[in-house]
Amino acid sequence: MALAFSLAACGNSQNDTTSASVSQEPITSQSAQAAQLPEKDASSSGEDESGSGSKILIAYFTAAENSGIDAVTSASYTTVNGTSVGRVRAVADMIAAETGGELFSIQTSVVYPTDGGELIDYAAGEQDANARPELTRQIENLDQYDAIFIGYPNWWYDMPMVMYSFFEKYDFAGKTIIPFNVHNGSRFSSTIKTIQELEPEATVVEDGFTVSERTVADAAGDVASWLDELGY
Numbered sequence: 001m002a003l004a005f006s007l008a009a010c011g012n013s014q015n016d017t018t019s020a021s022v023s024q025e026p027i028t029s030q031s032a033q034a035a036q037l038p039e040k041d042a043s044s045s046g047e048d049e050s051g052s053g054s055k056i057l058i059a060y061f062t063a064a065e066n067s068g069i070d071a072v073t074s075a076s077y078t079t080v081n082g083t084s085v086g087r088v089r090a091v092a093d094m095i096a097a098e099t100g101g102e103l104f105s106i107q108t109s110v111v112y113p114t115d116g117g118e119l120i121d122y123a124a125g126e127q128d129a130n131a132r133p134e135l136t137r138q139i140e141n142l143d144q145y146d147a148i149f150i151g152y153p154n155w156w157y158d159m160p161m162v163m164y165s166f167f168e169k170y171d172f173a174g175k176t177i178i179p180f181n182v183h184n185g186s187r188f189s190s191t192i193k194t195i196q197e198l199e200p201e202a203t204v205v206e207d208g209f210t211v212s213e214r215t216v217a218d219a220a221g222d223v224a225s226w227l228d229e230l231g232y
């Protein structure tokens with residue numbers, strides 16, 4: 001099964017924006033803990049809204065923030081400017097740096113295996129069961145956001161099942177959803193279409209940002225160009 005991703009990755013290598021290798025050195029428990037909670041956290045943003053629809057939210061799911069804090073040997077991290085972060089979080093940080101948007105880490109009561117092979121199998125089981133992992137964090141004051149960047153890894157040619165929990169919980173009618181993802185060859189698969197089906201009254205931007213797990217650490221320039229083209 002993992003072989004399928006590798007083969008797919010070869011077939012799509014022309015889409016990778018750089019050839020730099022991504023460090024997957026073990027991370028320290030301190031940096032793992034740092035990766036657990038975003039600095040600017042929309043779940044605790046309090047009462048500072050300045051009116052409806054004026055702010056940008058960047059909601060993302062990454063295995064690294066859903067594997068417990070004992071993730072020091074997990075391969076689910078990349079190193080950006082010397083800091084170890086989950087790969088999807090790395091892209092979320094790049095979007096936040098350009099837009100000033102607030103980060104929201106999608107988290108679940110499921111503690112995902114840190115071992116890559118075990119995670120592959122576990123995720124396959126979730127998909128087979130059409131599971132809806134329980135969300136443990138809430139977006140506060142959704143009304144204040146009109147543009148919502150939503151990031152996730154490609155898992156088994158689809159979104160992780162927790163993203164279905166997420167889209168079923170929140171109604172993004174009238175808002176603009178801007179997808180981004182990290183993959184190992186399959187890019188978005190058909191997930192953008194799926195999001196539009198799950199959120200029929202939202203405007204879902206089809207020109208999402210997708211990047212290989214191998215080049216995500218060096219994606220900041222491409223993220224900035226993409227945002228420019230979208231007008232952010």
Ligand SMILES: Cc1cc2nc3c(=O)[nH]c(=O)nc-3n(C[C@H](O)[C@H](O)[C@H](O)COP(=O)(O)O)c2cc1C
Nearest residue numbers: 063087088123153154155156157183184185186213
């Ligand atoms: C359970 C699982 C399933 C995956 N399935 C695919 C896939 O179908 N296609 C693909 O291109 N990459 C696949 N990948 C690779 C991930 O998309 C890639 O490693 C991504 O960087 C994970 O993001 P994260 O490290 O922030 O969690 C899979 C990875 C995992 C762990």
